[in-house]
Amino acid sequence: MVRKKVVLRREEILDATVEQIKQRGIATTRITDVASALGVSSGLIYYHFETKEQLIEATFAHAVRLELDGARAVLSRPAPPLTRMKALLRLYSPTAKAAEAWRLWIDGYSAGLRDKGLRTVMEKMDEEWKRIFTSLIEEGMARGEFHCADARAATWRITLFLDGLAVQMIARHGVLKKEEAAAWMREHAAAELGIDVESLGSRR
Structure with a gap:
C-alpha cells in the first residue's frame, strides 16, 4: 500500500512538471516551482529525483x-x-x-x-x-x-x-x-x- 502511494505521488509530480514546463519552459522551470504547484516541500521532489x-x-x-x-x-x-x-x-x-x-x-x-x-x-x-x-x-x-x-x-x-x-x-x-x-x-x-x-x- 505504501508503494502504491509513492507511485501515485510520483505520477502527480510528473504531471505537475509537464504543466510548469508548458508555462515556463524547461530552462526556467525550477524544482521549487513544481513543489509550489503541488503544495508540497521541495524535499519530496528530491526524494524521487536527485537533480x-x-x-x-x-x-x-x-x-x-x-x-x-x-x-x-x-x-x-x-x-x-x-x-x-x-x-x-x-x-x-x-x-x-x-x-x-x-x-x-x-x-x-x-x-x-x-x-x-x-x-x-x-x-x-x-x-x-x-x-x-x-x-x-x-x-x-x-x-x-x-x-x-x-x-x-x-x-x-x-x-x-x-x-x-x-x-x-x-x-x-x-x-x-x-x-x-x-x-x-x-x-x-x-x-x-x-x-x-x-x-x-x-x-x-
Whole structure:
C-alpha cells in the first residue's frame, strides 16, 4: 500500500512538471516551482529525483508514454486504415489538439541538444511515432487504400512536413491560420498516400 502511494505521488509530480514546463519552459522551470504547484516541500521532489535533469527526463518519458499510448490505441482500432490515418494525423498535427503538446516537444528537442538523456527520450518517441505511421501505411497499401511506393519514405515525408509546420506555428504564433495549415497538411499527406485530398476531410 505504501508503494502504491509513492507511485501515485510520483505520477502527480510528473504531471505537475509537464504543466510548469508548458508555462515556463524547461530552462526556467525550477524544482521549487513544481513543489509550489503541488503544495508540497521541495524535499519530496528530491526524494524521487536527485537533480532537475533527472526530473525533466522522467517528465518527458512520462509525457511520451501517454502520447504514444493514444497513438497505439488508434493503430489497434477495428476501423479502415483511412479512418485511423485521419485520427493519427489529428493526434500529430499542430493544427489540432496536439498544438499545445508541440510547445512541449519543441522545447524538449532544443534542450536535448545539451542533455543526452533527454535527447534519447525524444529520439525514442520520434522512432515510435514513425513506426506507428509506417505500420498503418503498410496496412493501407496491403488493403489497396493507400498507393505509395515506400511506406517508410512516405512516413518520413509526412512527419517531416508536420514537424516543420509545428515549429513555424509555435515559434511564430499567428504567422499561419490554422485552416490554411490544416489544408496544407491534408494536401501533403494525401499526395504521399496516393489518395484524394477530400478523403482526409473538408478543406474548410
